[in-house]
Amino acid sequence: MSKTHNRQIYPFSAIVGQDIMKTALILNAINPSIGGVLIKGERGTAKSTAVRSLAALLPENKVVLGCTFGCDPEKPEDFCEECRKNLINLRTAERKMTVVELPVSATEDMVVGSLDISSAIKEGEKKFEPGILAAAHRNILYVDEVNLLNDHIVDLLLDVAAMGLNIIEREGVSYTHPSSFILVGTMNPEEGDLRPQLLDRFGLCAVIEGIADADTRLEIIKRRMDFENDPKGFTAKWAAADKKIADKILAAKDLLPDVVIPDDMLRIAVQICTDAGVDGHRGDITLVKTAKTLCAYKLRTEVTEDDIKEAAKLVLAHRMRKTPFSNEQYDDKKIDESIEKAKNHNKSEQKENDSETTRKETQNEPQDNAGEQKQSSGSGSDSSETKLFKASDPFA
Numbered sequence: 001m002s003k004t005h006n007r008q009i010y011p012f013s014a015i016v017g018q019d020i021m022k023t024a025l026i027l028n029a030i031n032p033s034i035g036g037v038l039i040k041g042e043r044g045t046a047k048s049t050a051v052r053s054l055a056a057l058l059p060e061n062k063v064v065l066g067c068t069f070g071c072d073p074e075k076p077e078d079f080c081e082e083c084r085k086n087l088i089n090l091r092t093a094e095r096k097m098t099v100v101e102l103p104v105s106a107t108e109d110m111v112v113g114s115l116d117i118s119s120a121i122k123e124g125e126k127k128f129e130p131g132i133l134a135a136a137h138r139n140i141l142y143v144d145e146v147n148l149l150n151d152h153i154v155d156l157l158l159d160v161a162a163m164g165l166n167i168i169e170r171e172g173v174s175y176t177h178p179s180s181f182i183l184v185g186t187m188n189p190e191e192g193d194l195r196p197q198l199l200d201r202f203g204l205c206a207v208i209e210g211i212a213d214a215d216t217r218l219e220i221i222k223r224r225m226d227f228e229n230d231p232k233g234f235t236a237k238w239a240a241a242d243k244k245i246a247d248k249i250l251a252a253k254d255l256l257p258d259v260v261i262p263d264d265m266l267r268i269a270v271q272i273c274t275d276a277g278v279d280g281h282r283g284d285i286t287l288v289k290t291a292k293t294l295c296a297y298k299l300r301t302e303v304t305e306d307d308i309k310e311a312a313k314l315v316l317a318h319r320m321r322k323t324p325f326s327n328e329q330y331d332d333k334k335i336d337e338s339i340e341k342a343k344n345h346n347k348s349e350q351k352e353n354d355s356e357t358t359r360k361e362t363q364n365e366p367q368d369n370a371g372e373q374k375q376s377s378g379s380g381s382d383s384s385e386t387k388l389f390k391a392s393d394p395f396a
């Protein structure tokens with residue numbers, strides 16, 4: 001690695017191809033609750049470059065000045081103990097998002113931090129030495145070769161990622177601090193796999209392959225050489241393209257709370273997960289979250305079939321049940337079949353709805369237009385599940 005890499009970061013928009021990986025990272029930047037991304041690929045596929053480039057492109061965060069964890073001044077409910085004590089004197093600063101690396105050799109103390117028990121007992125004062133999880137708060141936590149990490153540390157990491165809190169307990173003394181981060185793990189599948197229980201806890205998985213196309217490879221090398229020769233000039237050339245992505249990420253963040261997923265689309269999402277043999281509901285929920293975030297990134301507010309299809313690629317790659325013939329191969333055809341199945345179901349349900357409406361009209365009953373999820377009175381035979389997935393009222 002040349003020294004220039006430390007000062008100038010390769011622009012995100014200049015990375016050739018690897019769209020799945022780039023999309024997965026962007027979606028997590030918009031909506032960290034997706035739960036991070038596992039990037040699977042051979043060495044030298046720009047994995048770490050992409051992560052660093054994305055962090056460099058993201059706008060600065062507002063933080064509490066002087067706070068070890070970089071608490072968000074706008075979210076007092078997530079404050080650390082120190083910020084809670086100092087509520088009136090809080091001053092704010094801007095902080096660039098960083099990539100915090102977790103080395104494979106990291107010990108538990110290095111990750112969670114350490115608590116000085118003797119001072120807690122003798123002086124009643126908790127002395128906490130922050131670890132990697134403290135530095136990672138509101139940043140990107142990058143674990144290269146996560147499959148080589150000690151299982152215990154991976155468990156711990158995923159627990160904290162899910163809660164957004166790091167709780168350290170030693171001999172009856174405990175210390176808690178916020179730790180909410182975008183988890184990015186990479187692994188080379190040739191060097192062993194992750195336990196399936198852990199795989200499932202990564203929100204998305206981007207499987208990337210080395211690029212075989214000669215023209216594309218040529219373009220990669222050309223850009224790399226241009227960057228090495230003149231990092232500043234190269235970065236300036238791509239600044240507008242990077243800014244465009246950054247602006248879109250910000251716009252998508254604002255738009256996300258307004259994004260809706262109609263019931264017929266929800267059924268498609270559930271059908272895809274069911275047919276893929278995904279266990280539990282984490283897959284379904286992540287698929288819906290991801291489709292909504294993709295929708296926001298496209299600056300729309302209603303999830304479409306294409307959003308779900310695109311999201312499924314990222315959500316199912318590591319969740320599909322392995323069979324002797326398919327090694328987690330994401331199968332477009334299978335997804336299309338699931339979509340067809342869900343659509344047929346939606347259609348027949350629509351017909352049922354229509355005939356029910358006619359029946360109601362002839363009986364001169366009042367129409368229930370209040371919303372598709374509201375329980376309609378009288379018909380006790382419908383299960384609540386059917387109601388939840390009922391096609392949207394076209395007039396609503």
Ligand SMILES: [Zn+2]
Pocket residue numbers: 064067068069070071079080081082083
């Ligand atoms: Zn704080």
